[in-house]
Amino acid sequence: MTGTLLRLSGNFRGVLWMTAAMASGVFVDVCAKLVSHDVPTAQILAMRAVTTVAVFVIILMFIGTRSIRTKRPYAHLARGVLWYGSLFFVFFALRQMSIAEVNAYLFIEALLTVMLAVVILGEQLTARKVIATLLGLVGVWVMCVPKMDGFGVPLGVAAALIGAFCFSAQTLYAKVLTRTETNFSMLFWPQIVAIVIWVPVAVIMWQPAALSDWLYSAGAGFFAMLTNYMVLRAVRVADASVISPAAYTALPFSVAMDLIFFDMLPVPVIFVGAAIVVLAVALLDYRGGAKPVSVVPAEDDESDGNRKAATAKV
Template sequence: MDQHMAKNDTKMGILLMIGATIVFALQDGVSRHLASEYNVMMVVMIRYWFFAAFVIAVALKQTGSLRLAAQSSQKGVQIFRAFVLVAEICVMVLAFTVLGLVESHAVFVCYPLLIAALSGPILGEQVGWRRWAAIGVGFVGVLIILQPGSGVFQLAALIPLLSALMFALYGLLTRYVARRDTTATSFFYTGVYGMLFITPLGLIWWEPMTLTDWAWMASLCVSGALGHWLLIKCYETAEASAVQPFAYMQLPWAAMIGLTVFGETMRSNVVIGAGLVVAAGLFTFWRESLKRAAS
């Protein structure tokens, strides 16, 4: 089977993306449970130990040596990228414990719009007026969720927004390094340097865990590796523009877990705002795919 054939199974790609969103939503639920019992840094650290081991195994399988996997002409950017992601995960897990899954995800879902808005200044890409309009609509959606002028607004609501901004920056840096580095190299830096950043912090806040929670921790580690593996396979199987819209499925899955497992509530402004953000994001993807087809 040649590379071109491998790249064009859109149906399979979509199924892999939906699978990844289910795994990530479950992971968010487990993260929320563990981080409400233990320190966020410790939870993220243990997850990263496993993730780094997984990344090293993948690197060895793909390149045959860690030195080859770590070869990059842009090491500084790669290391900064790894730092941004591990910080983003800590911020998002904190958001789950403070705000819950429903509201955190409703705000976080604006990250593709932030990527579109920042792709101009950071990557030098052209963003036309239609995409700027969509970004504006998405931002209105975020404001509807946050309700900054009302008594409902709390500073905690800005935590997932900060997380979305960091994740957008991570996404743009990933796009930037992809111009010269392979996926295997980027993946290697993400896992290994992320682990190096978080380990000292996690060890400072180490707490003994119950046996049951170690079982949850194990499921968190395995699901993290599985989710990333599904994503890699997804992008190998289908064009990114075809599968990317399905990444939004993580929002309903996470909301279902928040509502059923954690007894969270769904306020109407959150539903309306998230709907606007998702619609604006889908429009942005559509414009991007049109632009790619034209070029």
């Protein structure tokens, strides 16, 4: 089987890895949504971080601590805050809406990353970026309309959009960190930040959690790490322009999980709005246009290709 995969082109393997990553990422949402509603969102994050760090500690016992040494502790701190801040808002949104609806709103993340790169990294602001961003906002508005009460935006929608913004910001930090940091350290330190921040908060509002809640929280952590691994494999062997469309398989996967686990479907207008956002992102790539910020792994042991930041929730 491995030999067959190696005979495939790098781009085709990249599409397969990215598609698998999107399927895995949806299971993060499923696990988070299956945790009892009696368990506060902060507690879910704390439980997820505790179980994930436990796994990392076991791994470090075998490979040593060299892979987590860092030259930029403050950047890891900022990224950890943003990463788990994004998860907090996304998990909160999942309690208000279906998985498909939340993932549709998160498609705006790629556009937000481009605009933040203009503000934070000083990248050039082009007419194409402005048009794409405005078109993306139209798509979000289309998705919001059925849920709006006058001009009010539901908490779930607001949480999903804030989560997308936080994830965009942590993507920029990831871009900087990959110049000196290993992939393992970039996975490890945000979990430590989460332990420091979310465990004390969770203790204050702690609610009794069943074994199933712990297992679902651990499952969310496992699928998040698996998703990140598969995304890195995808961006190492394939061109960004080829694997980018595969990221949008998250929506059909989400619809399937909503049906299987929760017997629910999003309203049709969600698909219309999501299509507009996808069109806006595609506009950035049209004829060599600006692309979402790339995250280049520090250690790269496979053939080079263009890199693309993951839209998966890791």
